Amino acid sequence: MNRPLGMLAELTYACPLHCPYCSNPLNLADYREELSTADWRRVLTEARALGVLQLHLSGGEPLQRRDLVEIVACAHHLGLYTNLITSAVGLSPSRARQLKDAGLDHVQISFQADDQALADGIAGARAHQRKLAAARLVRELGWPLTLNVVLHRHNLDRLDRVLDLAERLEADRIELANTQYYGWALRNRGALLPTREQLDRAEEIVRAARRRLKGRMEIVYVLPDYYGPYPKPCMGGWGRQQLTVAPNGDVLPCPAAHVLGLPRASVRERSLAWIWQDSPAFQRFRGTGWMPEPCRSCPRREIDFGGCRCQAFQLTGDAARTDPVCHLSPDHWRVAQVLRAVNREAEPVTLASLVPRTRAGGRPPARSADLSEPAGSHPPGR
Amino acid sequence: MRLDWDPVRQRHVLLGPEGVLLLNRTGAAIVDLCDGRQTTAEIVERLRGTYDHVDVDQVRGFLTRLIARGWLEVGDE
Ligand code: SF4
């Protein structure tokens, strides 16, 4: 069995922003009982002993944890490479300096768009100016800077200007991540999915920018969900390289896997080593033995591992089916149908049709343009 | 980017924002020599001081792969 290389530590789901594509669970209120500082110390120590080398500190907004500096210092002391994934709201100069001194290796700041009004509209908060200030601060303190921009119908046409912004901020890397349809993003899918035309233009812009910025800025372009012929190799395979620890101590093979209702594995009850090696949740889709046809006899089965289990579940109600994104899947028509609808729409979809992520969770007033709920999109209660 | 020794796996690793690279012994020796001043030829020369058989093309290929994946930057050679 492989040892895990990376761990995503979701320190808290609290966040001052309300991004409509947030991948956090809809039932945010169920995660209020967060792990303590001492719990995290133990989890990090066990993670390092298990082989984890890279720690992504995320959320929600990890800066909302008052003990973030302590957690970073502990991780650094253990020899973990630490990456902070942040909205940057709360990254004051003094906090940044403390994190630097604690040994934080890398900072990744999310931007919603290049333009303040649009960015703040998407985030549902006045955050853009603070992000700009924080990005400069990151450079001043000598950290490498990665920008992360989630792409969707409402900002994809401004990709050239988003890249200009990254260049002005002297980012070393930019991750252009097309929205992945989990959590809040799935709820808002109809209003977030871009058209094929938008994507074609975007890809052209990325190609040109890669040529122009070669050696200066690395551009990572995460291919759009639903449009490709094959699914993504989700997490590099189930329980193979990565694990996620949720704010309440639940351990998952992938941050979206809470929807699957697998037997719970929590660091409050078990060691991380047991969870990784023996827990039913991690064993369920490990390797290729669980696969149905057409994956079972497909030459790509160890390239994409049959795609994403959460996507299969959300679109078909059965997590053990081939990811419907794959054009070989018998359920592919479900994806094709959604794409046809998006590419046919004559009416422009406005920002107002997006449901912002809210703390209350569940069901904010239905403003969603996505009236057809996909099968199994409601996470089972715990 | 950081070159480190992983006591759990008993091997050298290269750590960066995009991921982790597990290195073998020669890989680690090569990365260790990449200090921003040496040319590929000089790196090969230094490796010959330690190892019997150093294949220039293999070293070059390894470095090219690291550069392509964004793990190394090329200076003004
Ligand atoms: S996606 Fe937006 S709302 Fe969700 S955690 Fe990140 S910054 Fe907060």
Ligand code: SF4
């Ligand atoms: S059939 Fe399964 S293994 Fe083959 S490409 Fe599709 S998802 Fe991947």
